[in-house]
Structure formats: C-alpha cells, structure tokens
Amino acid sequence: MSISLGACLGIILTTSYGLANCHHCLRNAYPTFDPLPVPEDVGEALILTPYIQSGDVDMARKLAKVSEEPFAGLVTSYSGYLTVDPDLNSNLFFWFFPAEFGYEEAPLLLWLQGGPGVSSLFGLFGENGPFSVDETGSKLITRPSSWHRNHSIIYIDSPVGTGYSFTESDQGYATNQTQIGSELYTALLQFLWLFPELQTHDFFITGESYAGKYIPALGYAIYKNNPLSELKINLKGMAIGNGFTDPxxxxxxxxxxxxxxxxxxxxxxxxxxxxxxxxxxxxxxxxxxxxxxxxxxxxxx
Incomplete structure (x- = not known):
C-alpha cells in the first residue's frame, strides 16, 4: 500500500469527529496544526475486506504491505481498510507493525487514540510507534523504545469518521459505545483472518484518554461474541492510560x-x-x- 508522509501528518493532527447531543466539541488535549500539502495523488482507498471474504488472503497481504519510502526502508508494515458496515460503506483504517523480534510468539496489541476523534497515528508517530517526525515535519526518525520491538501492534482509526476511516453515509457515524465496540470487533476479526498466525497470540487492547470508553466497549464485544464465534479472540487484558471512562x-x-x-x-x-x-x-x-x-x-x- 502506498502511504504519503504528508498525508499522514495532516490527518494525525487535524482530525475531528461530531458529537451527538451537544453542539460543543469536547476539549481536546492533542495539538492541532495546519495539514501539510500532499503534492502527489495517493490513489484509491485499499479496501481489503472483499479479498479476505473470498479467501484470497495472500493477495490481500501483498496489497496491504507498505512498499513506499521512507516507511518501507525502516520497518515492515501493512495498511488498508476493513469494512465494518457494507450497506453504508463504512470502513476502518489500520496500520499494522509485526513484532521486530519474536514475531512467532509476541503478543498482539491494538492501540486506540482518544479525543474523541483523534487518529491513532498520533500514538504511532508521537508516542509508541516505530518512528517519529522531526521538527520540520518532513523526515522520519526511528524510535528506539518502539513497542513493536517485542510486540506486534495494530493502530486503528476509530470510530468511523476519525482519521482515515470513512463512511459514505451520515448514518455510518457511531452514536454510542456499543456500536463503536461492535465495529472494532468486526474489523479485528477480519484482521485476524488476514494474519491467521496471530489468532492464538495473547491479545491486549491499549490506548489513552477518550479511548477509555472504546477499550472497554471492544473488550465487552469480545466477551459477548467469543462463545459463539468460530474465531475466538485470545483477549488477555486491557491497558488504559489517563482514561476518560466515567465523567x-x-x-x-x-x-x-x-x-x-x-x-x-x-x-x-x-x-x-x-x-x-x-x-x-x-x-x-x-x-x-x-x-x-x-x-x-x-x-x-
């Protein structure tokens, strides 16, 4: 998959998400900057769900593998969209980094950002991912303390409408935590079919701030669906940093x-x-x- 550095930086810092029942936006602890220009055409959205559903996982992984510089030269990663509501064409964006060491047994982490409405790429570039960005906003810097050293980690822009995640209908925007948890669960199942070797790995849901609502919502969705699901997610725990959970x-x-x-x-x-x-x-x-x-x-x- 082709990913533009300029597009990434723009979406990380300028994302917004509408709130139901209140004409105010919540205070946002994350900084906002003007987006950087993207001179090149970044192409169409890479929706992987049709390949996964048809069993063509090899093609899906081939298409999802990030091949553009400067990302490809620093670390192996995969990115694309997973459809969570086909009727409304609602899709969640993800970026996955396999563990650099011990991939065969390393735990799988999901990182969710807060806001609400802040892209999880903020955490990737600004907190715990394989690289950060220099002061000019044009050069990547590797992060020695990246979580992907000994954990596989997937960043998802959630809910729909956050970051790169999109829908073609206003009805596709979530209005409650149950819907957010359900859509994350749907995306996670597809991801684990895309990377079946991770299905038995220990799985942890992590994040911060307003993700203190998303994380329990997903955990509950897994708890409710696991007993009857063909694919049982091996949830081992949740980690919430400075969570906004119950006002x-x-x-x-x-x-x-x-x-x-x-x-x-x-x-x-x-x-x-x-x-x-x-x-x-x-x-x-x-x-x-x-x-x-x-x-x-x-x-x-």
Whole structure:
C-alpha cells in the first residue's frame, strides 16, 4: 500500500469527529496544526475486506504491505481498510507493525487514540510507534523504545469518521459505545483472518484518554461474541492510560487535592461547587452546561 508522509501528518493532527447531543466539541488535549500539502495523488482507498471474504488472503497481504519510502526502508508494515458496515460503506483504517523480534510468539496489541476523534497515528508517530517526525515535519526518525520491538501492534482509526476511516453515509457515524465496540470487533476479526498466525497470540487492547470508553466497549464485544464465534479472540487484558471512562466517577478531585496539600480550603470549596454543578448538569442531560462548567477557569473563583 502506498502511504504519503504528508498525508499522514495532516490527518494525525487535524482530525475531528461530531458529537451527538451537544453542539460543543469536547476539549481536546492533542495539538492541532495546519495539514501539510500532499503534492502527489495517493490513489484509491485499499479496501481489503472483499479479498479476505473470498479467501484470497495472500493477495490481500501483498496489497496491504507498505512498499513506499521512507516507511518501507525502516520497518515492515501493512495498511488498508476493513469494512465494518457494507450497506453504508463504512470502513476502518489500520496500520499494522509485526513484532521486530519474536514475531512467532509476541503478543498482539491494538492501540486506540482518544479525543474523541483523534487518529491513532498520533500514538504511532508521537508516542509508541516505530518512528517519529522531526521538527520540520518532513523526515522520519526511528524510535528506539518502539513497542513493536517485542510486540506486534495494530493502530486503528476509530470510530468511523476519525482519521482515515470513512463512511459514505451520515448514518455510518457511531452514536454510542456499543456500536463503536461492535465495529472494532468486526474489523479485528477480519484482521485476524488476514494474519491467521496471530489468532492464538495473547491479545491486549491499549490506548489513552477518550479511548477509555472504546477499550472497554471492544473488550465487552469480545466477551459477548467469543462463545459463539468460530474465531475466538485470545483477549488477555486491557491497558488504559489517563482514561476518560466515567465523567461522574472522575469528576471529584477537590477532596484529594486538598488532602494532599495541593490546594487551600478556599480553592477546594470553589472546586467542589463546580463539581456539584457539573454532576447536576450531567444527570439532567444538560451536556452543554456540563461542558461549560467543566471548562471555566477555576483560578477565577
């Protein structure tokens, strides 16, 4: 598969995803930059699902293998699209890096980014993948601590509409975590048919931030579907970094900060007031108000 460095950098840092029931976008911890120009035609989307379904796995892997420089000269990898809703032509983009050492037994990791709506290529280039990008944005730098050294790792842009993942219908955009988990599960099954040697490997779902919702959703989908599925995913665990999982549970921080001596009593009282307002707005379904309360500068209290 042909992958443009400029296109990758542009999509990593400028992705957005619409949120249901709220006209605001969530605060995003990830930086945004203007996308770099892509001078060449990157071609049509490589949808691998028809090859997988017809049993032509060898052709699918041949087409998916990344052959363009500078990527191919640094590491072996595979990339393409997996269809998760054929009626709406909804497709999830993935980029897979086999373990550099011990591939035959290395665990398989799935990395999901947060946001919501941030491409998992942010994690690839910015956090734990085989390479990063220099300050000019035009040159790759290998990462000595890459997770792919002793783990096979697949990065998926999820949900549909994030990064390179796309749909041809507005109905293809997920509105709940169950749908997101189901579509990731569908993509993961196809991926494991594409790489059948990985079907028995230990599998871990990993990610950070808003992926604290996607990761349990996928784990639950695997748990519910495994008993009756021909292909049983060997899920061994989940790893969530700084996860945004349950706003109600995670909204209370004033007492802890005060007990640690990080804030004084006046500041703690102001923060508790904001926490109460946030919870009240959330419980009544007033998500816009909850957002407004959570973004007020507490230093002004």
């Amino acid at each position: 109600l549970t995670q909204s209370r921080s004033a007492d802890l900060l005060f007990s640690l001596g990080l804030i004084d009593r006046k500041y703690a009282d102001g923060l508790r007031s904001r926490e109460d307002q946030f919870v009240a707005a959330l419980l009544t379904g007033n998500y816009s108000e909850a957002y407004n309360v959570s973004t007020v500068d507490i230093c002004l209290l």
